Amino acid sequence: MDNIAAMRVENVNFFYGKKQALRNINMEIYKNQVTAIIGPSGCGKSTFIRLFNRMNDLVPNTKVEGKIYLDNKDILYPKVNVVKLRRKVGMVFQKPNPFPKSIFQNVSYGLEIKSKNKDFIKEQVVKSLKRAALWEEVKDRLYDNALGLSGGQQQRLCIARCLAVEPDVLLFDEPCASLDPHSTRRIEELIQELKEYYTIVIVTHNLQQASRVADYTAFLYLGELIEFGETGRLFTVPEDKRTEQYITGKFG
């Protein structure tokens, strides 16, 4: 498989105050592939994925070192325009967090910031809802409050909301952690469909999920990248002893 790197992580360290959460991470995120980041709780998965859209900027008292390249630009460079960056790198959170607004307004939120063109916004909302496999369920109640949707629908709405601003990269931070198995399967199918258009990074503590959806998997342990490789290979013939122990359930 010929893979083009969409993002390149170089020597990344991350600190919460004096505590180091990520240690010298180097890896590549391939274009139009799904990369899963796995590891036990507290290993730094979420911290890591939140670097890609600079979400950690919101956490006071943190420090980051190293570089992450996206389109040959280092996105960790302090003067990077994070607003622009976040429109390129969308994020879906662990708990579905729709705004307490209508379904339509949720999807149009990111668009209205940039555009005043009503027709374009409407078109984009419909397109995004369709792409997030939610359109059929909500097309008759676009103006109902989004909080009336089920958890799984809310999460797909959050995905649609991301898609509407046309990002290149989609980050999923344990997107199914609070969903039932049925909704989880729908999200996983959706991720498979979406990789045709987007580069996807997903954090999950669910190993089966990683093996189902991801082309590549990275195993993080105590802030270190232990192993990174093709998912099939990593799950069948892990190179590192710790990876093997983790995926066979010896710890985690």
Place this chain on the structure above:
Amino acid sequence: MKSEITQKLGFTLLFFCILIMLFFLGVLVYFVASKGFSVLSWNFLTDIPREGMTAGGIAPAIVGTLYLTLGSIIFSLPLGVACAIYLCEYGPKSYVVNIIRISINNLAGVPSVVFGLFGLAVFVKFFGFGVSMLSGSLTLGMLVLPQIISASQEALLAVPQSYREASFALGATPWQTIKKTTLPAALPGILTGTILSIGRVAGETAPIIFTAATFYMRGFPDSVFSEVMALPYHIYALMTEGTHPEQQTQIAYGCALILLLLVLSVSAIAIIIRQKQRKHYG
């Protein structure tokens, strides 16, 4: 067994406390209503005071109180919300901001008569607004400002962080996030704070004694620079000045009843607005 008895005793005590509270509330309302009811009439609400405060109505005082309350809220609500937004959303989490926060809380504890003196010195004299509706409104606004800031801060802090994160993740700037997400979600809480402030402003006497209130007016205030009659001050004046204590006392209770009703109805309006907002913003 013993713990059950203690629990029963504890709950009974708590229930008793509620009864005491309800008793005093009931007595207060009954007392004011029964004493004030006799003077109530359409004339009382719409006429100006006549015959040295012993007859006629209290219309200028009602209107004055409404004006003062409205004026103070117009001044303090935007300013208070703006301060709260700065402190919660923009302000660096620093030593200085903490000091500001503590100062605001302390300001809330300053006795209202001190605000009255402050208003006299600054608005009436220094700015030259004179004893006027403007001076009174500004003084009352200063008085409730800390309350509105605190309530707004709490409301903003209660907005789930996930809303802000979602907004930022979609490429919204902090300003857009506040405008489109944080502030609308905090609005019900801010309105609650404002409701409480309205009650306080409408009933305050000390701050307006030196800055706005007058005992008697023939008609209604015609500009923001005119003196006004106000219900709380009118009650005070009726009970301490004048030459017909008996009739005046009756009228004072009438005023008190109207003041109570006024505060309750303004609060009711605000509560309705809040409920509507809450429905909208879950």
